[in-house]
Amino acid sequence: MQFGYFNDAEREYVITTPETPLPWINYLGNREFFSLFSNTAGGYSFYRDAKLRRITRYRYNNEPTDNNGRYFYIKDGEINATWNIGWQPVRTQLDSYTCRHGMGYSIIESEKDGIFARQEAFVPIDDPCEINRITITNHSSMPRTLKMFSLVEFCLWNAVDDAANFQRNFSIGEVEIGDEGSALYHKTEYRERRDHYAFWSTNCPVNGFDTSRDAFCGPYRGFDNPAAVEQGHCFGSVASGGAPVGVHQIDLLLSPGESRSVIFLLGYVENHRNEKWEAPNVINKARAKALMAKYSDDKQVDEAFAALSDYWKTMLGHFSVLSDDRKLDRMVNIWNQYQCMITFNMSRSASYFESGTGRGMGFRDSCQDLFGFVHLIPSRARTRILDIAATQFEDGSAYHQYQPMTKQGNLEVGSGFNDDPLWLIAAVTAYLRETNDFSILEEQVPFDNGKVPSQSLMEHLRRSFRYTKDHMGPQGLPLIGRADWNDCLNLNCFSEQPGESFQTVENIKGGRAESVFIAGMFVKYGSEYADLCAHMGLKQESAEARNSVAKMSRTVLSAGWDGEWFIRAYDANGEPVGSKTCDEGQIFIESQGMCVMAGIGVENGYAERALKSVKERLDTEYGIVLHQPAYTSYRLNLGEISSYPPGYKENAGIFCHNNPWISCAEAMLGHGNRAFEVYRKITPSYLEESSAIHRTEPYIYSQTIAGKDAPNFGEAKNSWLTGTAAWTFLFVSQYLLGIRPTLDGLVIEPCVPSHLHEFAVTRVYRGATYLITVTNPNGVERGVTAVTMDGEVLDGNLLPVAPEGAVVTVAVTMG
Numbered sequence: 001m002q003f004g005y006f007n008d009a010e011r012e013y014v015i016t017t018p019e020t021p022l023p024w025i026n027y028l029g030n031r032e033f034f035s036l037f038s039n040t041a042g043g044y045s046f047y048r049d050a051k052l053r054r055i056t057r058y059r060y061n062n063e064p065t066d067n068n069g070r071y072f073y074i075k076d077g078e079i080n081a082t083w084n085i086g087w088q089p090v091r092t093q094l095d096s097y098t099c100r101h102g103m104g105y106s107i108i109e110s111e112k113d114g115i116f117a118r119q120e121a122f123v124p125i126d127d128p129c130e131i132n133r134i135t136i137t138n139h140s141s142m143p144r145t146l147k148m149f150s151l152v153e154f155c156l157w158n159a160v161d162d163a164a165n166f167q168r169n170f171s172i173g174e175v176e177i178g179d180e181g182s183a184l185y186h187k188t189e190y191r192e193r194r195d196h197y198a199f200w201s202t203n204c205p206v207n208g209f210d211t212s213r214d215a216f217c218g219p220y221r222g223f224d225n226p227a228a229v230e231q232g233h234c235f236g237s238v239a240s241g242g243a244p245v246g247v248h249q250i251d252l253l254l255s256p257g258e259s260r261s262v263i264f265l266l267g268y269v270e271n272h273r274n275e276k277w278e279a280p281n282v283i284n285k286a287r288a289k290a291l292m293a294k295y296s297d298d299k300q301v302d303e304a305f306a307a308l309s310d311y312w313k314t315m316l317g318h319f320s321v322l323s324d325d326r327k328l329d330r331m332v333n334i335w336n337q338y339q340c341m342i343t344f345n346m347s348r349s350a351s352y353f354e355s356g357t358g359r360g361m362g363f364r365d366s367c368q369d370l371f372g373f374v375h376l377i378p379s380r381a382r383t384r385i386l387d388i389a390a391t392q393f394e395d396g397s398a399y400h401q402y403q404p405m406t407k408q409g410n411l412e413v414g415s416g417f418n419d420d421p422l423w424l425i426a427a428v429t430a431y432l433r434e435t436n437d438f439s440i441l442e443e444q445v446p447f448d449n450g451k452v453p454s455q456s457l458m459e460h461l462r463r464s465f466r467y468t469k470d471h472m473g474p475q476g477l478p479l480i481g482r483a484d485w486n487d488c489l490n491l492n493c494f495s496e497q498p499g500e501s502f503q504t505v506e507n508i509k510g511g512r513a514e515s516v517f518i519a520g521m522f523v524k525y526g527s528e529y530a531d532l533c534a535h536m537g538l539k540q541e542s543a544e545a546r547n548s549v550a551k552m553s554r555t556v557l558s559a560g561w562d563g564e565w566f567i568r569a570y571d572a573n574g575e576p577v578g579s580k581t582c583d584e585g586q587i588f589i590e591s592q593g594m595c596v597m598a599g600i601g602v603e604n605g606y607a608e609r610a611l612k613s614v615k616e617r618l619d620t621e622y623g624i625v626l627h628q629p630a631y632t633s634y635r636l637n638l639g640e641i642s643s644y645p646p647g648y649k650e651n652a653g654i655f656c657h658n659n660p661w662i663s664c665a666e667a668m669l670g671h672g673n674r675a676f677e678v679y680r681k682i683t684p685s686y687l688e689e690s691s692a693i694h695r696t697e698p699y700i701y702s703q704t705i706a707g708k709d710a711p712n713f714g715e716a717k718n719s720w721l722t723g724t725a726a727w728t729f730l731f732v733s734q735y736l737l738g739i740r741p742t743l744d745g746l747v748i749e750p751c752v753p754s755h756l757h758e759f760a761v762t763r764v765y766r767g768a769t770y771l772i773t774v775t776n777p778n779g780v781e782r783g784v785t786a787v788t789m790d791g792e793v794l795d796g797n798l799l800p801v802a803p804e805g806a807v808v809t810v811a812v813t814m815g
């Protein structure tokens with residue numbers, strides 16, 4: 001069953017009913033002002049940091065679901081009906097409805113009794129505001145008297161405090177009314193330590209306004225039947241304490257065929273301390289007014305919208321494919337890259353499943369997100385790398401998370417996730433392969449957010465590498481610490497108290513547990529580090545790194561091999577995890593994916609064997625589960641993984657993030673059909689028809705899909721903010737289509753399903769545009785027989801780096 005369809009030409013997903021299985025959302029904003037926007041206009045906005053600068057209020061885990069947003073009510077005098085353009089919160093049945101989520105914008109169109117309304121929402125490229133343009137058209141044959149009400153509810157900035165500290169918060173709310181109610185300013189705490197305020201304004205004179213939620217709604221009523229709307233007029237309330245909202249009332253008289261548009265702006269303003277006020281207790285509105293003036297008529301809004309479209313057109317022009325598989329093309333060209341931008345911006349902070357108050361930026365998450373982003377805006381990737389590196393400790397370990405606004409590491413969670421340091425190497429080498437900008441390695445970056453003086457970024461990488469090397473366990477495998485990639489495999493923390501954090505209880509002396517997964521990472525990213533050293537002329541360091549890597553490979557082939565697959569880890573007692581000797585959790589996906597991607601066991605057949613075991617034991621109709629058999633009881637020595645009911649999340653769910661590791665690994669062995677099969681099973685465009693089961697948005701990846709042990713097998717959760725976006729893009733662009741950046745330039749090495757007989761890729765790389773066509777006349781899965789560039793036959797498949805601005809044509813023949 002579908003609830004909409006793709007419109008590839010417009011780069012949109014068109015939702016045709018407001019009653020989707022779950023709210024299907026979009027993200028507006030690219031740099032500092034961000035909004036979550038659902039198919040019923042629900043969601044919220046924040047400036048840079050969803051925890052510390054929340055602009056509008058949102059209530060997670062509420063009922064009905066997705067209850068708060070930027071809402072527009074239409075009260076129809078003639079028909080005596082009240083409805084919302086986006087259906088919520090009144091939920092009056094509409095005569096027609098569509099919501100189009102596009103690149104950085106969403107448009108809802110609905111019609112009721114001959115009144116057609118459109119809500120266009122977007123955040124302009126460079127300004128801290130969300131624009132909502134409402135257009136109302138009278139499609140009927142009689143004149144119509146309408147009253148429109150707008151609504152946003154302000155959040156008192158700190159989203160955690162806002163949802164908890166009511167004894168204070170009900171006494172501090174403050175607003176100012178400007179332009180006779182057209183501009184409503186939210187200025188809670190501005191009188192004291194804050195230098196920022198928000199506003200909700202309209203370009204049109206109003207017939208009324210409210211700023212007190214209590215007044216607007218009336219006692220014991222909700223946004224679904226506010227008193228003001230029912231009575232047909234606002235009360236002119238000025239919130240003082242209580243809950244500030246922004247409500248405009250605009251009365252419209254529309255003759256048959258007449259159309260009116262009204263522009264609303266939700267803005268955020270920061271003032272310098274010495275220019276906060278224009279009069280005692282009156283905020284300085286200059287910046288707000290400048291924003292309002294900039295978006296005060298349709299032409300300005302159209303231009304800002306066009307600029308946003310151009311921005312995305314250019315952005316997505318960096319990599320695009322044309323093949324005869326539409327579902328592949330639409331993911332590669334549009335949605336997968338779009339999601340990579342969103343995960344870059346948000347890390348794991350704010351979605352409909354991440355409250356924006358918790359995790360902030362993850363060290364490993366943000367490093368991996370760069371794999372799918374670095375080709376889009378390398379300069380922002382560069383800044384991000386330096387920010388992340390500054391949260392590293394002097395010994396090479398790292399804060400596991402940091403807050404985007406303060407860029408300070410999160411003390412509560414701290415450090416000790418022993419895969420983290422190696423992801424920094426992975427991020428930097430990905431950046432270098434893309435840009436060739438070796439100057440980044442000379443950047444001086446502090447440790448521990450400035451508490452320890454700066455060293456070069458290269459020195460940071462050196463310490464990442466060394467940290468792993470210096471923290472080996474009894475079998476010569478890397479110590480896992482609190483957890484590795486699998487946050488829930490907590491082998492050194494035995495938690496017995498409800499509510500305790502599984503990751504941070506430290507009660508096992510010595511922490512001897514080891515990770516075969518980190519060993520695989522050490523081989524993969526340690527080799528990349530060795531390549532980097534070689535590239536920089538650090539011969540000895542490179543040779544030493546290679547030795548350590550080779551030694552680790554050998555250790556994995558002995559201590560890490562179980563006979564038919566790679567072991568996952570050794571617990572604190574030295575017992576294997578992910579071995580046939582275990583009663584449950586006999587085989588795990590992560591070590592198979594990472595070790596094969598690292599090239600371990602390719603020569604002696606272990607890699608083939610491991611992937612075969614994955615297929616036999618872990619594969620399902622909806623993707624590859626994390627391990628099997630699922631844990632059916634709580635295991636003190638394994639931690640959070642065994643706390644989930646079987647089939648969910650890390651307990652044998654389909655954790656989409658690591659499925660592309662298997663696709664990459666299969667591609668490395670030349671298995672294009674299998675690699676593609678693994679890709680297809682979790683890729684949303686191929687799952688659109690099962691939306692009723694899958695439930696999350698069919699245009700983007702979710703973190704997990706319930707595994708075969710779960711009653712709801714196939715149901716996805718935690719959409720949007722997942723490393724799946726970056727890894728699937730890496731797989732599909734670099735392995736499947738095989739356009740792979742290296743330190744020396746682009747290498748072409750596709751590994752495709754045999755039905756893919758030809759495709760064309762446009763790739764902007766280091767400032768030049770490569771127009772690449774690949775033909776595969778014999779339907780092979782791998783193998784390049786000829787490459788020409790601008791007509792010249794090349795010796796091999798490494799493309800010479802073309803000068804900036806050049807457009808080159810590349811023809812590749814597979815066979």
Ligand code: GLC
Nearest residue numbers: 348362364365485486487488
């Ligand atoms: C979540 C975390 C990520 C972790 C994964 C597996 O996606 O954000 O860091 O690797 O879960 O536990």
Ligand code: GLC
Nearest residue numbers: 486487488503640649650703
């Ligand atoms: C990751 C996991 C989640 C776990 C969390 C703990 O996000 O996906 O299951 O609860 O880490 O930090």
